Amino acid sequence: MISDNHVIESLDELETFLRLIETGALGLDNVSGIALATNNANGRPFVAVLDDNQQLLLGRWVSQEVFENGKDMVRYGTKKPH
Template sequence: MNNENDVIDTLAELESFLIDVENGGFGLKGVAGVGMATNNKDGSRFVAVFDDNQKLLLARMITEDVFQTGQDMVRNGVGRKH
């Protein structure tokens, strides 16, 4: 997984990560979606960026708290308040 030592541990960091993905901040090509998942090997949680073929483009570890409280943000996107 990419940046395993750089764990997202707040909703603000998750929001920033999602905005960066949306704005092309990581230089990823063909981004089709973002989701949260659990690593089958060790049970750790992560947020993942996928392409149209469900190929993993980028992943960042997240804390259990962010996994539980940030699901709607990942599912519905980050809406900027005006």
């Protein structure tokens, strides 16, 4: 669910969001993956946190720049110590 209109505008913001997911700080259960995707209705890009059934647990809008340049960070994680 994307419950607000906050947009992740930079790779630093994306990294912070991914770290929150990686460390469990958001308290989400059954997280099995993170993906960049686009909304089918309007093509707006977002980062999706998925559960074991590939259902959306949480989403955040991202800028086009983050969508285009954050793919490796989403794919491979932040690679920094927590």
